[in-house]
Amino acid sequence: MNPSEFDFSKASVIVKTLRDYESVVAQILKESFQGIEVLAKPLNFSGLVLVKADVPVEEITREIKMRVPEAERVLPIKYYAPAEMDLIVDAVKNMAEEIRNARSFAVNTVRRGTHKYSSLDVNVRVGAAIKDLSGCPVNLDFPDKVIFVEIIGPHAYIGVVDGSEFQKKMRPPKFEIREYFKKVSLVQMPYLGSLKASYEMGVRIGREAQTFEVGELVIAPIGIIKADEIGVFLKGVFKGIESRFQVQVKSYAHKPHRTEVYVQNLYELIRERSREPIIVFEPEGEPVSSVSVKLAELAINNRRINLLVGSREGIPIGIFRFANLVVDLCPGVTIATDLAAASALIALAFAIHQKLSSDF
Known part of the structure; x- marks a missing residue:
């Protein structure tokens, strides 16, 4: 008209x-x-x-x-x-x-x-x-x-x-979960192979970690690895973190937390943090629905919680004995490496929110 x-x-x-x-x-x-x-x-x-x-x-x-x-x-x-x-x-x-x-x-x-x-x-x-x-x-x-x-x-x-x-995004009966992610140490085995694939996977994992603003991302290899492969993987991780962080700076009302990145041998980390909660995400574990309450309590009641996510080979089963929980995120489905960290963090968020809601 x-x-x-x-x-x-x-x-x-x-x-x-x-x-x-x-x-x-x-x-x-x-x-x-x-x-x-x-x-x-x-x-x-x-x-x-x-x-x-x-x-x-x-x-x-x-x-x-x-x-x-x-x-x-x-x-x-x-x-x-x-x-x-x-x-x-x-x-x-x-x-x-x-x-x-x-x-x-x-x-x-x-x-x-x-x-x-x-x-x-x-x-x-x-x-x-x-x-x-x-x-x-x-x-x-x-x-x-x-x-x-x-x-x-x-x-x-x-x-x-x-x-x-x-309606606002945050309203009753919703609870703010973001602060709990600062307690998370996301322990990720590196994805190594072709340089292109390693870099791209690093970017995706970095973006996932920064999306949730986890306290730290620990890249945890086992044994001797090729320097060029871990190098491009880490380059991708930093690229992914930075790209997502810049989006958050522009769009968030709060000041976003930039995820810190560390590298440590997986077995050394397990020994060092044996007194802290360790959660392994692998298909051999219990379904998340049956352990969500304990998962939430570990996150809420501790200063730091370690979430272990595998790569091509998965988390070694010997580490299972040292874990507080071994969790299967989706029984019957093998979750791709570039989705595993986000899936684990969403499961944690669900568990925490369910716990907070039941206690409200």
Whole structure:
């Protein structure tokens, strides 16, 4: 639809989409619902489709949610206002009665275009007005209701939805597991062979270790090995760690932990750490489901936990006698070397989370 023909003040619903999927979603909406008007990428802002419908807003919102999986989020518009701070606050005041009986609320503002205020400014002004008029407490983490303010150039759209529409990645009954990985010493036998294969496997293992931000990665060979093979393997490990670490630096709110790398003979390590928890991941062990409680307790109650992961040959069976647990991650399936470390760490995360949940 030509933007000049669309009445922005009469929009009923904002549909959020994947980037570059706006036109597809707009076409699906036109084909699925009779008598509606749609505008993809309003004012050239990506990830948006505006919908104007003659039916009740709640009805078209519900139908889009039920019938269009391509719609990432569907926001029913209650009020329209020009994108000026005082006019937005005045419009929001009309919603005070809807919030009065809520357990808590938060304000979520997304601003597109150039304005004399920031999204945070809108959140503060709108939040203060609603709190004063309704008496409802603010909860920025897990609100019962969310008042949204979607600003598209000179236009502001306002509405209220359940807090579940803006779920956070970390919320009850979830528990933060990341800190427990700092206790992990991931003991990995090196993958040696052709130089190309050794390097590529090193990159993958390094990325896995850094993905979970484990405390340390110990490359643990046995006996004499070729220097060029272990050299390129270690080069790959550092490359994998660095590439993942840079992604974490850019995208994480917290400061990521860079995994330390050490090299030590496997048998020497076992002797040195005989008083620490040692967990071997090999198919000869018990299924993880039957030992998850003990696995979690070892991780939670100790300063360091050693997770041993094999390579082509696997962990030598003589070491099994010195392990607190020997765990089979997936009975009947041999896990590839480049997936073994991640599989072991995910199993540990599951065990810890299950334990924390049962104790909560």
